[in-house]
Amino acid sequence: MFPSVSTGTTKRVLDTEDINAGNFMMAISTATPICGPAAIVPFSQPSLTASIAVSSTSICSGTSITGTATVAGNVGAPVFSWRKNGVAFGNNSATQVISGLTNGTVITCVVTDAATCARTVTSNPVTITVFSIPLPPAITSGPSCVTNGVATTYTAATVAGANSYGWSFPSGTVFNGANNTQTVFVTFPATFKTGTIHTSVTANGCPSITSSSFLVGAIPSLPGTISGPTSGLCLAFNKSYSIAAVANASTYIWTAPSGATIQNPSSTTTQLIHFSNTFSSGNITVKGANGVCQGSARSLTVTGTPAQPGAITGQTSGMIAPTGKNYSIAPVATATSYSWTVSGGGATITSGQGTTSVNVLFTSNGSKSVCVKAANACGLSVQRCKSVKVGLLFRESGSDNEEEYSYNVYPNPFENEIVIERIDPSNAERIYITVSDMTGKLVVSNLSTDAASFNVGTDHLSAGMYIVAIQSNGKTEYMKMLKE
Known part of the structure; x- marks a missing residue:
């Protein structure tokens, strides 16, 4: 066995001359690690490892996450250097708040053992998926004007990756079904007048920050009757x-x-x-x-023209004297004059034109229409008409009903005089004779006789048509005669 030796220097030469050949184990004990290019590392020192985990690997844009590093095999205190896509950020901490992330960012942490022999290791990489914040969808289908109490459908624009849609309607609106789908069915309350629909969306777990607005209103009802004057509004103010x-x-x-x-x-x-x-x-x-x-x-x-005149008063049927008949109306508001006409032929307005009352001279039998329009500066009103059935007691020369008359009147045509002769000479009632022209103007008047025959001088009359009227005992007979 090789003896134990000690030294206070960094180099010691051991004498192995007396040691037999073979394998030997050498144990070196130091107070601090042995470092350097030819360092002899104590066999008891473990490998340095580092791993990281993050709070979420899929996030919404603008969201921060927390990274946590775990180190093993370090001798001294570890030093942490966090990296985003290889670029250092943050501080020396096993826990790091990570922000400013974009889609595909790779997070790592480089750990250094702070012992005398500094060792460095890089953690596992973590790739972050970042989803964009979706824009709020516009309403693509649905009316801006609604009928209260009637079911109405609205649809929002399609958003990629949508998880749900958010809808906000004016107070009192009722959802007829789900309220978080792309299409919703709603009914507006009876009291609704105007308001705003707001739409939002959550896509890939990310809610839209703002909402889209859509103005909506209830359709006003049809107004009732308009009150106010309807005619005669020419130069009418306020x-x-x-x-x-x-x-x-x-x-x-x-x-x-x-x-x-x-x-x-x-x-x-x-x-x-x-x-x-x-x-x-x-x-x-x-x-x-x-x-x-x-x-x-x-x-x-x-x-602007006056209102239609009211009813025309005047005789409408029976024996109408050819000497003239009066027709009239009540005054019409805003009218300044009146325009009268008579249709059917054989009639002449002899007086009153422009006023509310006219005299009409009828010179032939048959159906006539007496009409009037009210007038002002803006024009004529709708006309008012009255039907008149004229039955003149006229005697025509050579007519088949000679026996209906009491007098012979001749010659016709006449020149200087007209002869009036009683058919019954024994009738001695006094008769009154007038002659008028076709305008109704009397050209011979104040003649009376009880003779059986009477001559009326006509030298002063111009050529033309005349009407001879013979009145007796409440009856008047007329004869239309021509002077040549």
């Missing part, structure tokens, strides 16, 4: 029109026809309108709105 409040509306949109101007800039249930002298007719419209939706419009037809 005419008021109004409706009752409309459900789901917070404002109102009024329009006026050409030639009319909206006066009230505020959009309320009441509106003032000015009408010019160029206004003819058109529609006033109004609809409810709420900043998101507009409802259907209610309209009111208005005219």
